[in-house]
Amino acid sequence: MPIVRVENLVRYYGQLRALDGVSFSMEKGEIIGVLGLNGAGKTTCLRILAGLLTPTAGVAEVGGKDVLDDPIGVRSLVGFLPEEPPLYLDMTVEAFLRHAGQLKGMSRADVNARIPEVCERTGLDPVTRRRIIGELSHGYRKRVGIAQAILHKPALVILDEPISGLDPAQIVEMRRTVRALRDEHSVMVSSHILTEISQTCDRILVIHDGRLVAEGAEEALVGGVGNRMLLTVRGEAAKLEALLSERKEIKSHSMESVEGDIVTALLTLEQGADESVRTGSKGSEGSGESAVERIVEALVASGLGVRRLAEAQGELEKVFLGITGTPSRDDVGVMESAAASETGPEVDDGSNEPKSEEVA
Amino acid sequence: MERTFRGALLVARRDLSAYVNSIWGWIIVAAVLFLNGLMFNAFAMGDVPRYSHEVLEQFFFFSSGTTMIAAVFLTMRLIAEERQTGTDVLLEGAPLPDGAIVAGKYLSAMAFLTLLILLSLYMPALIFVNGKVGIPHIFAGYVGLLALGSAVVAIGTFGSSLARSQVVAAVVAGAIVVGLLICWLLARVTGPPFSEVLAYMSLFDRHFRPFMQGRVQTEALVYYGSLTFLFLYATTRVLTWRRWR
Numbered sequence: 001m002p003i004v005r006v007e008n009l010v011r012y013y014g015q016l017r018a019l020d021g022v023s024f025s026m027e028k029g030e031i032i033g034v035l036g037l038n039g040a041g042k043t044t045c046l047r048i049l050a051g052l053l054t055p056t057a058g059v060a061e062v063g064g065k066d067v068l069d070d071p072i073g074v075r076s077l078v079g080f081l082p083e084e085p086p087l088y089l090d091m092t093v094e095a096f097l098r099h100a101g102q103l104k105g106m107s108r109a110d111v112n113a114r115i116p117e118v119c120e121r122t123g124l125d126p127v128t129r130r131r132i133i134g135e136l137s138h139g140y141r142k143r144v145g146i147a148q149a150i151l152h153k154p155a156l157v158i159l160d161e162p163i164s165g166l167d168p169a170q171i172v173e174m175r176r177t178v179r180a181l182r183d184e185h186s187v188m189v190s191s192h193i194l195t196e197i198s199q200t201c202d203r204i205l206v207i208h209d210g211r212l213v214a215e216g217a218e219e220a221l222v223g224g225v226g227n228r229m230l231l232t233v234r235g236e237a238a239k240l241e242a243l244l245s246e247r248k249e250i251k252s253h254s255m256e257s258v259e260g261d262i263v264t265a266l267l268t269l270e271q272g273a274d275e276s277v278r279t280g281s282k283g284s285e286g287s288g289e290s291a292v293e294r295i296v297e298a299l300v301a302s303g304l305g306v307r308r309l310a311e312a313q314g315e316l317e318k319v320f321l322g323i324t325g326t327p328s329r330d331d332v333g334v335m336e337s338a339a340a341s342e343t344g345p346e347v348d349d350g351s352n353e354p355k356s357e358e359v360a
Numbered sequence: 361m362e363r364t365f366r367g368a369l370l371v372a373r374r375d376l377s378a379y380v381n382s383i384w385g386w387i388i389v390a391a392v393l394f395l396n397g398l399m400f401n402a403f404a405m406g407d408v409p410r411y412s413h414e415v416l417e418q419f420f421f422f423s424s425g426t427t428m429i430a431a432v433f434l435t436m437r438l439i440a441e442e443r444q445t446g447t448d449v450l451l452e453g454a455p456l457p458d459g460a461i462v463a464g465k466y467l468s469a470m471a472f473l474t475l476l477i478l479l480s481l482y483m484p485a486l487i488f489v490n491g492k493v494g495i496p497h498i499f500a501g502y503v504g505l506l507a508l509g510s511a512v513v514a515i516g517t518f519g520s521s522l523a524r525s526q527v528v529a530a531v532v533a534g535a536i537v538v539g540l541l542i543c544w545l546l547a548r549v550t551g552p553p554f555s556e557v558l559a560y561m562s563l564f565d566r567h568f569r570p571f572m573q574g575r576v577q578t579e580a581l582v583y584y585g586s587l588t589f590l591f592l593y594a595t596t597r598v599l600t601w602r603r604w605r
Contacts, residue, residue, distance in 0.1 A: 013605070050453050054603050076455035086450040088374070090381060102370050103454040105363065148450070 001064055003028045003155055003186045004049065009058035011044050011210075018044045020210040021058070028155070031182055033197030034190040035320065036207035042190045043083075045207065046158050049188070050080035063155050076105060079154035079185070083161040085145025089134030093124060093144055096133055097151060104152040111151070118147045122177055139170035146177060150185065157185040163196055175200050194320045206323050214323045221323065229267045229292070230256070234305035237263045243302055249291035262307065267295075364463070367456035371464025372471065375438065379472045388433050389476050392426045399426075400483050412491030413574070419483055420501040420572040424564060427505050428512045428537055431473055435516025436530035438465045439595070443524045458599040462517065462592055469513045477505050497574030504571020507584035511563065512537055514591035521598040537563065540587075563587075 004026035011019040019041045026032050036042040047053040048060050051067055051074045059066065065073040088096055094115060101111035119129055122143040128136070133144060142162065149157055162178065163171045178200050181187050191197050197204055198218040206214040206221070214221055233240055237258045244253045249270055256264040269291055292309065299306050379385035399422040405415065442448040451461050484498045512533075519533030520526070544565035547558035559566055560583070567580040 052449065052453055052603065072455045072457065075453055078453070080449065080453050082446065082449050084446045086445075086447045086453075088378075088447060089445075090378065099370065099374055100450060103367065103450065103456065105455050 002026055003030075003063055004188070005059065005061040006045075006049070007059040009045065009048065009060055010056045011041075011048065011053065012056045013044075018210050019048075019055070019058075022207065022210070022212045023058075024205055024212060024215060026156075026186060026188070028186055029182055030203060031178070031187045031189065031201045033201030033204045034188060034207060035192070035194055035197050035204055036190075037192055040192075040207045041210040042207045043160055044210075046080070046160050046188060046190055049074075049156070050078050050158050051075040052080070076152070077155045079149030079152065079157045081142075081145045081149045081157075081159045081162060083164055085141050086148075087133045087141055087144055090132065092132055093119075093129045093136075093147075096144065097147055100148040101151045106152055114151055114153075118151055121150070121180065122147045123173065138165050139167065139173070142166065142170070142174065143177070150181065154185060156188065157181055158188045160190050161192075162189060163191065163193075171196075206320065208323070229269065230264065230308070230310045231267055231295075231299075231306075232262065232264045232308040233299060234261050234307055235263065235303065236261070239302060240265060240299075240304060243298060243304070247295060247298065249295060363455075364457050364460040367454070367460035368463035368467060371451065371461055372467035375465060375468030376471050379434070379468065384437075385434070385472060388430050389479065392430045392476055393479060395426050396423055396480050396483065412487050412493045413497060415491065416484060416487050416493050416497055416501065416574075417572045419487070420504065423477075423480060423501075423505055424508055424568055424572075427473070427477060427509045428563075430476055431469070431509050431512035432516050432519075432530055432533045432537060434473060435465075435469045435513055435520055435533065436526045437520065438469060438517050439520040439599075440523050440526045440529040441520075444526070452599070452603070458596045461599065462521075462595045465520075465595075466513060466517050466588075466592055469517065470510060473509045473513060474506060477502065477509060494574070500571050500574045500576045503576055504568055504580070507571070507581055508563070508568055511584045511587040511591075514588040514595075515540075518591040518595045518598070521595045 002025040004024075006025065007023045009019050009022040010017070022041070022045060034042045034045065044053065048055050048067060049062055051071045054068060054071075061067070062074045063077045065077065067074050088099075091099065097115050097118070098108070098111050101114065102108060106114070115129070119125075124140070124143055124147060128140060133141065136144065142165075146157075146159070146162070149159070159178065163174050166174060175196075178187060178189060189197065189200055194204075203215070203217055204221060205212055237255060240263050241255065244250055244265060244267065251268045251270045253265050253267045256266050258264075296306055296309060396419075400419055403418055403422065439448070442451060452458075481502075484493070484501070487493050488495070488498065515536050516529075516533040519531075519536065520529040522532055523529040540561060540563035543558045544562040547555045547562065550558060567577075567583050570577045570580055
């Protein structure tokens, strides 16, 4: 039995359809990432599963319990951490956890036995445990938030934007903490940063405009969109346009810029056509000539000087925008800068920079 | 049922400790006791010779006013503050019925208000020592203050559930209290059956005066009890409605 079952979930806020027929399921021990732009509907979906909101239509079950038929039963199976941790700032960490545990139905003795365990898992040392929450940094408050969410050993832990507002070191620590949760819980993590989700989760759900527009592992999602390459040549734009239109390996292309006789185009290759590049190999696996080689040969043969052919590899945010059908370049910029600023240098896997593979 | 009761006590304990540990709760206590003392000296004692029971009646008269004001100020933060700070998620995400949350909130405010009311006991004690009043009169007056306080705490809790802003919550609760207070005025300018209904709805005039005079009336207790239940039930419905909104 799946730990989470969601079928045709619909949620209205007044006239606004925040969720529009979302369906998915989740197995025990999985870590699922819920990805979407701000306002896409991911928090609404998570809040329904946490028993904080009721759906307008559809089914949402946690551990076989329906959120409408048995909301209290559902809430006892879920630990929820919203974007801003729900903390009483005037309490000490220990007193707060004791209160939260008892609110979740634990006996005082059980809570007292469990507190050192969850504090250790979330990196709250004995000194911190005795401190007033209001005196703690944002990162520590998030840890306390996670500690309260896992205190009663819920089957499902829901973390809404757990890395928002954290510094790079705290993000690395948070990832480690989230991954470690899978030993005891199934975990749902939401974020609007694809790189973050891809590093933590087994599976990704992409929600856009209230609909589930893609679902699967990162590799599958990237493959589904096709691989993008940035081509810069010296020559006539019209000539390049004509050549690119003829090539069967190229699914689509667009002219990015023309500066004098330097032309840049963005190519989307047919799925599987560029396997050697996608996997980062140099085509040495020996399955014959790769699509990239054929394209370059054709370019050179037509008299165009190939300056650069770089894989737009790892531009996960662009992939996300491709999936959701929001191709605005401004949006790409916004997402990339958001990802860069939130992940910071320590956690940046380099995916924001096109990985260049000079072929000419 | 046990879970509801246990949950309500947990919420009440947390909120009561917030009152005790915050300066705000004590500012209200100090202000109310100061006002009570001032009015006790200025009006109840006064220069004109009076019977002790009249002085005690006067004391309960103005104490009812300060009790209502204190109840509105104490309750305005109850739910509105949780929403402001985001801690409502902790309560509403806990496996507790909404009624337990509301009951806990009410109990905490009621406990603190009871403490505040009892701290004013020294004034009737002064009349008791220096004059001739019966303990039943004092007892009846305090039962009245607690019953009135209970109704206004429930109204305040309801107001607090409607708004994210504590000021708005206080204004809503204050408006309801004033509305119920002036019912007796409206009763005078309308004819039956409205005048009867309005007179019965009056928060102070018809129901509190007997307590002031040392009489505990069942009708008045039923009225204040009903008002308390009605507004706490409405608060529970508001919390449930917010999940559906």
